[in-house]
Amino acid sequence: LYLTFSFMEQMHDEFNVTYITFGGHVELEKYKFLYFAIMFTAYILILCSNSTIVCLIWIKKSLHEPMYVFIAALLLNSVVFSTNIYPKLLMDFLSERQITTHSLCRFQGIIYYSLTGSEFFLLASMAYDRYVSISKPLQYHTIMRKTTVTVLLVLAWLLPACQLVPSAVFSNNSQICSFTLNGIFCNNAISKLYCATPKTYYLMYGVFILFNTVFLPLLFIMFTYTKIFIICYRSCREVRKKAAQTCLPHLLVLISFTCLCSYDIIIARLEIDLSQNTRFIMTLQVVLYHPLFNPIVYGLKMKEISQHLRRLFCHRVLCVKTDVGSAVISFVIQVQRPDFSTV
Structure with missing residues (x-):
């Protein structure tokens, strides 16, 4: 009887799964292989460039x-951010139906916003690191100890996640009135699917x-970089050069990431009407542009990293050329060697 009851309960839960359809795709049947090829290539480039x-x-x-x-x-945050989006997105491009369960959609949304918040906290930590390095160079290693760096990293990943837990708990028992999400992955547009009662809560808690x-974090970053600019203005040319080399990549990443996040905040949260094509293109830019932009900026603009990358790739190319040259020489020697067995 117990086994029968457990089986019936499991079947009941299985048949009561709530599915959500992604309604933000544009002409998927016509261009699904093109979408898949572009996004798969982008995902491989994101993994390889960031991981390198x-x-x-x-x-x-x-x-x-x-x-x-x-x-x-x-x-590393960019790699996890992309892995949260790309595998499901690639499967949807080749699937007949673009659906997900309500629980998986909430999980994807929590990871998405948790990692987005972590990005801002990490950029704030980097701004603080640059401020200490430029304003207090003699005390830098005393202030930025291994313990300090570890605490900043842990807080950067834990604080955004902890703030999203109440929202996840509340939405677990919320009633859904619509089952089509106007997007290609789960973000705060899911709040529009709930009935009238939770919408006010989502708006207030979202703010x-x-x-x-x-x-x-943005206010803190603006404050620290303002202090850095004041210090550089009053300092010698060498200090200004050092600040430009180390702070410029951080500012470029901050500006690009803030601009992309403003789309998610302004368009999705304030429910501004856009054509489906525009919304689709802007959403792809959020998940495509920034994870590829980070390694390019830090790989080219950070002097130490760019030098090590050049040495790495030059060493690899030299090894390949040496192996190919050795193989060609061995082949030529074998061809030109006389065969005395026929004499």
Whole structure:
């Protein structure tokens, strides 16, 4: 009887799963293989480029500095962010129906916004690191100890996730009135699917999370970089050059990421009407542009990282050329060697 009851309960839960349809795709039947090829190539490039720099920082002892540790954490954050979106998105491109369960959709949305908040906290930590390096160079290693860096990294990943837990608990028992999500993955557009009662809660709690995970880190970053610019203005040319080399990549990443996040905040949250094509293109830019932009900026603009990358790739190319040359020489020697067995 117990087994029968358990089986019936399991079947009941299985048949009561709530499915959500992604309604943001544009002409998927016509261009699904093109979409898949572009996004699959982008995903491989994101994994390879970000992982290469992370491994380089891990291997090279000269890069075991707080600034490079924060860069590695930022790139690792991009890899996890992309892995949260791309596998499901690639499967949807080749599937007949673009659906997901309500629980998986909530999980994807929580990871999406948790990692987005972590990005801002990591950028704030990097701004603080640059401020200490430029304003207090003699006390830098005393202030930015290994313990300090570890605490900043843990807080950057834990604080946004902890703030999203109440929203996840509340939405678990919320009633859904619509089952079509106007997007290609789960973001805050899921709040539009719930009935009238939770919408006010989502708006108020969304503003609370937005203030804590976006506005506060941005204000802190603006404050620290303002102090850095004042110090550089009053300092010598060498200090200004050092600040430009280390702070410019962080500012470029911050500006690009803030601009992309503003789409998600303004368009999706404020329910501004856009054509489906425009919304689709803007959504792809959010998941495509920034994870590829980070390794390009830090790989080209950070002097130490770019030098190590050049050495790495030059060494690989030299090894390949040496192997090919050795094989060609061996082949020529074997061809020109006389065969005395026929004499």
